[in-house]
Amino acid sequence: MSQSHRIAGGQIDRSTTLRFSFDGASYAGHPGDTLASALLANGVRLMGRSFKYHRPRGPLSAGSEEPNALVHLRSGARQEPNTRATVAELFDGLTATSQNAWPSLRFDAMAINDRLSSFFTAGFYYKTFMWPAAFWEKVYEPIIRRAAGLGALTREDDPDSYDKAFAHCDLLVIGAGPAGLMAALTAGRAGVRVILADEDFRMGGRLNAEVLTIGGQAGGDWAAGVVAELASLPNVRLMARTTVVGAFDAGIYAAVERVSDHLPVPLPGKPRQTLWRIYSKRAIVAAGATERPIAFENNDRPGIMLAGALRAYANRWGVAVGDRVAIFTNNDDGLRSAADLTAKGVQVVAVIDSRTDGPLLPGIRHLRGAQVIDSTGRLGLSGITVRLATGQTETIACTALGVSGGWNPNINIHSHHRARPEWRADIAAFVPGQGGPAGLIAAGAAAGHLSTYGALAGGHVQALAVLESLGITATAGDLPKAEDAPLNLSPLWHVPHGKGRAWIDQQNDVTVKDVKLAQQENFTSVEHLKRYTTLGMATDQGKTGNVIGIAVMAELTGRAIPETGTTIYRPPYTPVAMGALAGRSRGKEFKPFRLTPSHKWASEQGAIFVEVGNWLRTQWVPKPGETTWRESVDREVLATRRSVGICDVTTLGKIDIQGTDAAAFLDKVYCNTFSTLAVGKCRYGLMLREDGMVFDDGTTARLAEHEYVMTTTTANAVTVFRHLEYCRQVLWPDMDVQIISTTEAWAQYSVAGPNARKLLEKVVDQDISDAAFPYMGAGSVTLGGLRGRLFRISFSGELAYEVAVPARYGDALMRRLMAAGAEFDAVVYGTEALGVMRIEKGHVAGGELNGQSSALNMGLGKMVSKKKDSIGMVLSQREGMTRADGYRLVGVKPADPKGVLQAGSHFLEVGAPVELASDGGWLTSKVYSPHLGCDIALGYLKAGDQKIGRRMRAVNFLTGTDTLVDIVSPHFFDPDGERFRG
Amino acid sequence: MIIPHPILGPRDAQEFVYLGDASLIDRPDGMTAGIEVFHDYLYNRDNPAGLHRELWYHEQGDRSWLVVTRDTVTHEIVSAELARDVARARGRSK
Structure with missing residues (x-):
């Protein structure tokens, strides 16, 4: 099919043709097209099936608010579900497929739901699938999920990468329409650091979709000129294809930059998308406004779209959506669509204006006081039924209908901190109210100034206010001339007529009837309305439907709209890919992992590793011929108890504690006493939480009068250190005690077994006989001149030592120990063998140190000294715990x-x-x-x-x-x- | 959220670990206070909608414990002080 619906003009590059496919059929488009504009140019209006009733649907909009035209974009591992065709930038070779339709988009078997629609009203699931309860998870939900649904995941790994990045600025401007451009220009010229972010690939916002002039220039040209000047300013950063998705505390904004979404595959070294965290001193949200439809019977057929979208396709993309176009409006902006299309040579067969007093358009059939009451066309619009001011009805053949029910300022970002919007009757819309995110202010259409001049002025004035608040004086400049017409809107939310369905929320298939049912069943609060009907709960968050839903409820309950309720939004503004949220944290990079100094040696031995905290520890080391892990572990245990085994214990937390109050400090943090420990000895210590439960255990050695070295479990190394800092700074701030973590500084090995001493005597320079280095001895030694530490402690129950050397010698020491141990058939043992031996000895570890057990539970109740105050001592004596x-x-x-x-x-x-x-x-x-x-x-x-x-x-x-x-x-x-x- | 560290200036809250109510500073003496007093100290907290003084630890920073005064309604941070200074001012020593 050629581009049968392409007309003159538009911001597309006709010198280049891009080939793409949709549901297997091949089409052509041009750079500057979106998938939706290119499909419409090829006469394709049908792009999807609706969520619940599987109704045929085409695009409602020309932007990110799109509820209908959701497709699978790309194929294979890169396939992405629920992509809005209206913002997907066309590239050569793009492939897209429809979703939620089987066997095909044109004939969808599940469209039977549409025939059965009277069963599927609001609350259907709640009322129908109540019994038996066990059926919900196993039977009902899977069936419903299969029938009602959006796109499908490929279940393949995403081959692309995603990044996270950080940016700082004085002023963040969200949206690059007339207000945003003017704000960025004002602030940029004053020299402050500005970031201007826009979700579109072409900055300019509505100006690109209009024929309006600014200062005598075409709006799009004016925008391009401003963008060029901003690009030349070193203090301004332009971020196109970047959606600000959320406002957070202290001027922090999240933004998603679609770095490579417009390319078949990312360029080498480039991510697919980048999640930005933008730190701003001030922010101006100039996100514009979103047009809203008017609900009438069968108002969801492909070819029926927002009037502003219809003219955007004509003006920006050179596309006439239909050959015979009608407009249904309640305001003057809808008339603009009729005028623009006529100027483009598109036949406008009628303007149906619900107002009786709207200005008449010359040369166009203008039906004032009329309403569209129904439409026809199975897979696309073929005609509308109009009720004239006289009360008579008339059928008008048309293939496109533009509907304008007014414009809703984009209050989304402004309401992310739950600021309630305010109702403005003159435009019949919510505008940002008090109490938005600190430092954020709305400008232009987002603030309710819907004219072009209003947007320019708003951007300028708000930027001046920001500059002043930053202590910079800037004088107001002359603003270029631009249209400043009022909307002249007369509210019309839905057309009451007949028994058919009139759609409010097209993405979640919520109709006026559903709202009526909710009202009948007393779900009249907007929060109940939302949850009962799912109004506004789809991925578009009801950008086009929410206000209509509230208005219909207001009408039904006889209340004013602001009394009925307001609508606010949560982040993200538009859906964010999980990949972007994960960034580089996937697969092995999900979290950091740590290797001990002798990890390479262990790898050479074929060790099996296990994650312990962030560390990889040797779990066991299989020998040739061993077929099960148990064989290896049994051998390691038996060999250790028979002769000698070596275990890497580097991962245990090590904390150096020094100062004249070090002993007193340890008496506070351990439930047992350390001030009485002799220099050169170590002791098992039990640390409680203040609630009396055991927090951690380990051995702590006294190396000098005012110097201790504490060991912690691997898992609690970080939290124990944090706790010690808390005790030292917060509880006993005048204690002379300094602490530092030395876990990374020392490589430490346990040498255990009857031959442990004989082995170490070959490595350690000093006399380590039982007399010279008795049980629980500790101190500095040298190993061939290298400084080290030796502790005679035993977790295995054997004659055992732990020997430590500076981390960079860990690998060498491991190799030396194994060489020296060869004559004793020394083995290396892992955490499994360690676990066997500690349980054989009845030592507590992970399973027993579960955070819910006291010293008494562990059989260590006598360790809790009552002669001194220590953390947890008092509450460990509570009635229930003793x-x-x-x-x-x-x-x-x-x-x-x-x-x-x-x-x-x-x-x-x-x-x-x-x-x-x-x-x-x-x-x-x-x-x-x-x-x-x-x-x-x-x-x-x-x-x-x-x-x-x-x-x-x-x-x-x-x-x-x-x-x-x-x-x-x-x-x-x-x-x-x-x-x-x- | 940004925490104005009294020594290091504005720092992202992600660098910190949160503990809780700064009333934890006022730990009773275990040799004189009984179980009831400790129970009250450990478990009974005010839960204000408004200004709240709370302990934060600059774990990925200089290891300072801070007392941060935060509005629990707006997340506005009014002040941040070194917990050691606050503890001393409240009479804590050794």
Whole structure:
């Protein structure tokens, strides 16, 4: 098909032809076209099917407010659903397909919904799918979702990248129409830093769609001239294709720049879109106004659109939407569409003017006091029925109808902080009210000044006000001449006639009838109206429909519109792709990850890694021939307990604490005492929250009188440090204590097993015999002259040390330890083996340190010193936390050694009914112990300390298991601690 | 949201971690105050619609704890002080 509907003029480059396809058919267009303008130029009006009734639909608008013309843009992995054809910039090779239609757009089987529409009124789902409740999720909702819907996801990874960026300015101007351009020009010439953002690819706003002149120039040319001057100013940044989507606190705005959406694929190194965070001192929202339709029966056929859109397609894109055009208006702006189209040589068959006193257009059939009451045409408009002022009806054949019910100022951004708009009767529209985002002011049509001169003046005046508030004096300039005509609007929201459906919200298929039903059922508040009918809840947020919906409700309830309610909007102004919100944070870059200094060495050994906090830790290291993880873990445990094993513990938090009050400080933050710790020794410490629950644990060593080094769990390293700063600055501000995190500064390795000392004696320069370096000893050492630290602490229950060196020597130390350990068959062990050995010893870790457990629960109640004040000490003594039948840490073994335990199982007495009242506690951590040859576990059991030796059941509903278990001491292995003291 | 750091000037709120009501500064002495007093200190808060003094931690910055006075209705930030100075002024020491 050739561009049969293309007419002269427009801001398109006819010297270049772009090929594109829609639903498989091939078309031609030009640079400067949108997908909608190019399809209309090719005579294609039908672009989609409606959400609920699958009604044939074409574009209602020529901008971002579009409710109907939503398509899948592109194909394959780049396919994007719900793209508005009215703003999709045409490029060569563009492919688009219709959505929500099967088997085809022209014949859609689901259009049966339209025949059944009397069933699908507002509240249909609420009333129909109430019973049985279980059916909702499994049966009703999937069916409804399939039938009612928007576009489909490809479920393929998006091949493009998205960026986030930051910008700062004195003044952000949102929208580059006459008001925005004038504001940017005024502020730009005064030298302040200006950002001018506009969602369109061509700045100028409505000026590009009009034939109006400014200072004797065509409006579009004037706009181009201003843009050129702004581009020459170093203090002005122009951001086209950039939609400001939200206002946030302190002058921060979010904006989406469509960097590459107008290209087949992004240029190398360029993102598809960029999410901007713009920090502004002031902002002017000059987002213009959106035309609204008038509801009448069957007012949703392809070919019926907003009158301003009809003339925009003619003026900007050189497209006559139909060969016979009619206009239905209640204001003078609608007449402008008729005049422009006539001037373009398009046949205007009638102007249906609901007013009786509108100015007459020469040479056009002008039906004053008339209303359009119905339309015909199955897949596109073929005619309208008009009720004349005399009361007679007349049928008029036409293929396009422009409707103008007035213009709604774009109050969206202004209302993002819940500022209520105000009603202005003269234009029958809401305008920005008091209390918008601080520093933001509306100008031009967005403020209700709908004439071109009003926009220019508003932009200029508001920019001067901004400059003055920034302490810059600028004098008012002469404004160019421009039209300044009033709208002369006589409100008409819907045409009362017959029993048919008149659409208010075309995207969500909400009709006047639905509003009536809501009113009958007493959902008369606008918030109820919205939720009951889904008015304004679609992706267009009801930009064209909300005010009509409120007006109809006002009429039904006999109230004034502002009494009935207002409409406000939430961010985002237009839909934002998830990719843009995610930016670079996807896949492996979803969050930062940290590697220990010997990570490369571990990789060389074939280690399997696990995420612990942000760290990657060695989980286990499989050897050739090992086919399951359990084989590897069992071997690591047995080899460590038999001879020696090495584990990377660098990830544990390390905090250096110094100062004359360091000891007193530790006594405050730990529930046990550290001021009595001898220099050169370390001690296990338990840290509580103020509510008495255990926060964290670790060992802390006293390196000198006023110097300690604390270790924290890997997971809590950051929060413990934050807590210590809080205690130091907020609670005890005069304590002489300084802290710094040294987690990254030291690489640290645990060397554990009967041969640990023999191995370390080959590496450490000093005497580390039991006499010279006893259990819980700590201090500085050298390793071949390299400074290091040594701690004789044991998590595994073996004779064990932790040795630390500056991080950059971590890899070398790991290799040295493994070489020195070769004669002892030293193994490296990971977090799984570590977990086995700590449970064999009954040490608490993640599953037990769950934020809901006290020291008493863990069997560590005696650690809480009452002789001093410490965080959490008082509240740990609360009645509910000290009860004798509270949870206590116990060990668990299956009654049958072959039995399998599962973490999360609940303890019940044998014979007790399986119900909540019988619940005795739960199993927190479970491993297979190669020493005991069976599963072992830890758990919290009510009065567990009095139930050692009892046989119980471990019941797990998730896995449907019910296992007989024996409650035992949590110290499964070497309960007297002979090994680690060795 | 922008927090006017008393030392570093205006900083984005994303650099901070929020804790809560600045009344946490007035921690009772555990050796003299009982469970009731601590319970009141830890759990009972005013919930004003309006000015609220609250603790923020500049974690991705200089590690200062701040007392920020914020209007909970408008998010306007009236002032930001070093929590240490506030704590000392309220009589806290060691």
